[in-house]
Amino acid sequence: MLRFFHRWPGLLALVLVLLLAVTGAALSLYPMAERLAVPQAESNLSVADLATRVATAHPGIEQIRRAPSGRVVAWWFEGGTPGAAVIDPATGAEIGSPDPAFGLRFLTDLHRKLMLGDGGRITAAVGAGLMLLLSVSGAFLVARRMGGWNRWFARARGPLASRLHTELARFAIGGLVLSSVTGLWMTASVFSLIPDGATDPAPESALPGLAPLPLAEIPLFAETPASALKELSFPSSDLPGDSFKLTTDGGAARIDPGTGQMLSFTTPGFFERVTEVMVMLHTGQGAETLGLILGLMALAVPVLGWTGFTQWRSAQTYGSRIKANAAPMKAQTVILVASEGGSTWGFARTLHKGLTAAGLAVHTGALSRFDPARFPHAERFAILAATYGEGEAPTAARGVAERIARLKTPPKAPFAVLGFGDRSFPAFCGYAETLVAAARTAGWAEMMPMGRVDRQSAQDFTRWSRDFGAAIGVPLDLTHLPERPSTEALTLVSRRDYGAEVQAPTTILRFALPSYTLLHRLAGKGFSCFEAGDLIGILPRGSEVPRFYSLASSARDGFLEICVRRHPGGLCSGQLTDLAPGDRIEGFLRRNPGFRPQPGRKPVILIGAGTGIGPLAGFLRANRRHRPMHLYFGARSPQSDLLYGEDCALWQQSGQLTRLTTAFSRSEARSYVQDALRADAEAVAKLIKGGAQIMVCGGREMAEAVRDALSEIAARVGESPASLKEKGRYVEDVY
Numbered sequence: 133m134l135r136f137f138h139r140w141p142g143l144l145a146l147v148l149v150l151l152l153a154v155t156g157a158a159l160s161l162y163p164m165a166e167r168l169a170v171p172q173a174e175s176n177l178s179v180a181d182l183a184t185r186v187a188t189a190h191p192g193i194e195q196i197r198r199a200p201s202g203r204v205v206a207w208w209f210e211g212g213t214p215g216a217a218v219i220d221p222a223t224g225a226e227i228g229s230p231d232p233a234f235g236l237r238f239l240t241d242l243h244r245k246l247m248l249g250d251g252g253r254i255t256a257a258v259g260a261g262l263m264l265l266l267s268v269s270g271a272f273l274v275a276r277r278m279g280g281w282n283r284w285f286a287r288a289r290g291p292l293a294s295r296l297h298t299e300l301a302r303f304a305i306g307g308l309v310l311s312s313v314t315g316l317w318m319t320a321s322v323f324s325l326i327p328d329g330a331t332d333p334a335p336e337s338a339l340p341g342l343a344p345l346p347l348a349e350i351p352l353f354a355e356t357p358a359s360a361l362k363e364l365s366f367p368s369s370d371l372p373g374d375s376f377k378l379t380t381d382g383g384a385a386r387i388d389p390g391t392g393q394m395l396s397f398t399t400p401g402f403f404e405r406v407t408e409v410m411v412m413l414h415t416g417q418g419a420e421t422l423g424l425i426l427g428l429m430a431l432a433v434p435v436l437g438w439t440g441f442t443q444w445r446s447a448q449t450y451g452s453r454i455k456a457n458a459a460p461m462k463a464q465t466v467i468l469v470a471s472e473g474g475s476t477w478g479f480a481r482t483l484h485k486g487l488t489a490a491g492l493a494v495h496t497g498a499l500s501r502f503d504p505a506r507f508p509h510a511e512r513f514a515i516l517a518a519t520y521g522e523g524e525a526p527t528a529a530r531g532v533a534e535r536i537a538r539l540k541t542p543p544k545a546p547f548a549v550l551g552f553g554d555r556s557f558p559a560f561c562g563y564a565e566t567l568v569a570a571a572r573t574a575g576w577a578e579m580m581p582m583g584r585v586d587r588q589s590a591q592d593f594t595r596w597s598r599d600f601g602a603a604i605g606v607p608l609d610l611t612h613l614p615e616r617p618s619t620e621a622l623t624l625v626s627r628r629d630y631g632a633e634v635q636a637p638t639t640i641l642r643f644a645l646p647s648y649t650l651l652h653r654l655a656g657k658g659f660s661c662f663e664a665g666d667l668i669g670i671l672p673r674g675s676e677v678p679r680f681y682s683l684a685s686s687a688r689d690g691f692l693e694i695c696v697r698r699h700p701g702g703l704c705s706g707q708l709t710d711l712a713p714g715d716r717i718e719g720f721l722r723r724n725p726g727f728r729p730q731p732g733r734k735p736v737i738l739i740g741a742g743t744g745i746g747p748l749a750g751f752l753r754a755n756r757r758h759r760p761m762h763l764y765f766g767a768r769s770p771q772s773d774l775l776y777g778e779d780c781a782l783w784q785q786s787g788q789l790t791r792l793t794t795a796f797s798r799s800e801a802r803s804y805v806q807d808a809l810r811a812d813a814e815a816v817a818k819l820i821k822g823g824a825q826i827m828v829c830g831g832r833e834m835a836e837a838v839r840d841a842l843s844e845i846a847a848r849v850g851e852s853p854a855s856l857k858e859k860g861r862y863v864e865d866v867y
């Protein structure tokens with residue numbers, strides 16, 4: 133429900149809220165600019181001094197007004213014509229026109245009434261109301277995501293768009309609530325929905341027949357500092373008995389021009405005072421610094437809109453393809469999915485279809501959005517979870533297991549977990565196991581032992597579906613037909629061959645990218661947008677099972693590069709290494725956001741062996757800001773399989789690569805990357821202490837040996853691979 137109130141107004145009102153936020157941010161600059169631009173009165177200047185200076189220059193003076201910024205404007209009527217000017221309080225001289233500049237007028241009209249009349253004002257108020265709804269529902273969502281209000285400032289996890297959305301929301305929500313509430317109050321006040329409470333001082337008549345006193349001799353004017361002045365109206369010579377009206381923060385007084393005595397006095401009412409504070413908080417007039425801070429917070433709105441939209445769209449990509457998806461509130465069976473590449477969603481769809489056909493109300497959704505309160509009628513939960521990066525969660529589901537473990541009241545309905553993974557990884561279905569452990573910690577009841585699906589095996593899934601059906605009393609025997617991923621054609625432009633002499637034939641293959649329209653790029657279609665370290669899935673001829681290769685380039689490079697080692701009898705590696713320039717392959721992109729350098733300028737230690745250098749070379753090529761990057765590379769022989777040897781020399785010259793350390797297993801020294809790390813232990817420990825991130829790519833054995841070496845080295849500075857992993861400072865791409 134909460135998400136509904138956050139999402140739909142968000143999408144519908146995106147344009148309106150964006151307009152209000154951006155114009156509001158621009159307007160927030162004006163009060164500070166005005167305060168800096170206008171000459172300020174001396175601190176001891178009295179209203180009498182100021183009024184005398186202005187009245188000397190303009191005997192026909194009618195009114196003087198002082199804005200909270202210190203800007204003084206005077207109006208007069210002389211020689212039959214009205215005049216007005218901004219006044220220098222120090223001299224009484226005119227220094228400019230009081231009319232607002234075109235930009236300010238335009239922005240104010242756009243912000244307050246969308247350049248329309250009352251209809252525009254009401255629409256803008258609806259925008260402010262939606263902003264309030266978004267901010268409040270967003271605050272609850274942030275608290276829920278972080279695991280409670282007391283964890284408001286805890287570290288956000290998950291993919292970049294959702295992290296950025298949360299981080300910015302935490303910073304901006306307070307300001308957005310304030311700006312929308314004050315904006316709504318101001319509109320209500322304009323439409324007289326709020327009593328203005330302003331009462332004029334009683335219009336007592338001045339004593340007739342007396343000559344006006346010099347302004348300096350009127351006690352109230354002499355006592356009141358000019359900085360407290362809001363408005364001073366002069367008596368009209370055409371109205372006998374007319375008096376001065378002096379308005380300050382404290383109230384309004386009528387003063388007899390002949391005697392200088394106060395005739396009447398009134399203080400502002402409650403609503404008038406509240407409206408004044410609301411105007412100050414909304415416009416920043418009189419609170420310029422706060423205005424700038426609120427303007428900065430308003431600037432977060434376009435980014436919040438974009439990141440919110442991106443998340444919604446990615447949820448739609450899979451969620452919308454579930455047919456007959458029951459509303460969460462009504463669902464008896466809830467299927468929760470944690471997936472990176474999307475194949476687990478395919479299995480979820482098959483399960484959903486089977487259960488729905490059996491007459492159950494089934495809801496399928498992303499595990500990342502799990503909240504027991506969304507499913508009041510759930511009778512069971514089935515969690516389908518893939519594993520990534522050595523037993524970890526798919527990116528979108530990071531932090532969910534911790535959230536489950538912290539649940540104070542676990543769902544009453546029991547759960548079953550089905551893990552998706554690859555038996556050749558040591559942590560086979562490691563994330564699914566983590567989820568089970570987290571649920572047990574929270575005291576959530578288990579329906580049946582955890583199931584496992586190896587390499588998307590349809591048979592494993594069918595077996596589990598029978599067990600699941602038996603556990604819920606519904607006969608199930610599901611057959612999953614995998615969907616063929618939609619691929620794009622890539623043409624080989626060049627190849628570089630290495631390693632044949634040392635029985636490690638390896639080729640760097642470079643492909644041209646398909647051409648994309650701007651719209652495709654904006655929508656992130658296919659290979660229009662990718663980073664080094666992402667993966668290309670290739671369906672070799674004669675197999676429906678894709679093989680994945682790490683990308684050694686980013687879309688900005690204008691080509692797609694991979695390193696392929698030819699394995700004896702290898703179907704995909706054989707087909708790829710047989711390619712000649714001009715040949716085409718069919719591939720699809722799979723993002724791997726868990727394997728990227730962290731943002732910032734901290735050093736990065738890149739460690740790889742063999743084809744593992746691929747993504748690391750991509751990071752070096754992209755290192756145009758010359759962040760310190762240290763590469764440890766293991767190969768067999770410097771003459772035969774030193775992949776990217778010439779490129780590394782160039783990157784060292786340009787400053788993209790700080791230091792290259794190589795280790796060759798078939799040279800006289802017979803050394804491996806872990807040996808090179810141990811030999812450099814002191815320097816590596818120093819880098820880790822200084823906040824370096826470690827990125828390892830290559831075969832499993834190498835990764836294990838590197839981990840052992842690094843546990844010894846990191847221990848010198850009180851760290852370990854596990855503690856560094858926790859902080860995202862030790863990432864692996866292992867195959």
Ligand SMILES: Cc1cc2nc3c(=O)[nH]c(=O)nc-3n(C[C@H](O)[C@H](O)[C@H](O)COP(=O)(O)O)c2cc1C
Pocket residue numbers: 470471472473474475476477518519520521522523524526552553554555557558559560561562587588667680724865866
């Ligand atoms: C980079 C990468 C790392 C992986 N790490 C593991 C792992 O540690 N343990 C495991 O059991 N499976 C691992 N897998 C296999 C996936 O979990 C498996 O292919 C799963 O079916 C993918 O599901 P998805 O397409 O829904 O993301 C990994 C796959 C990739 C591409």
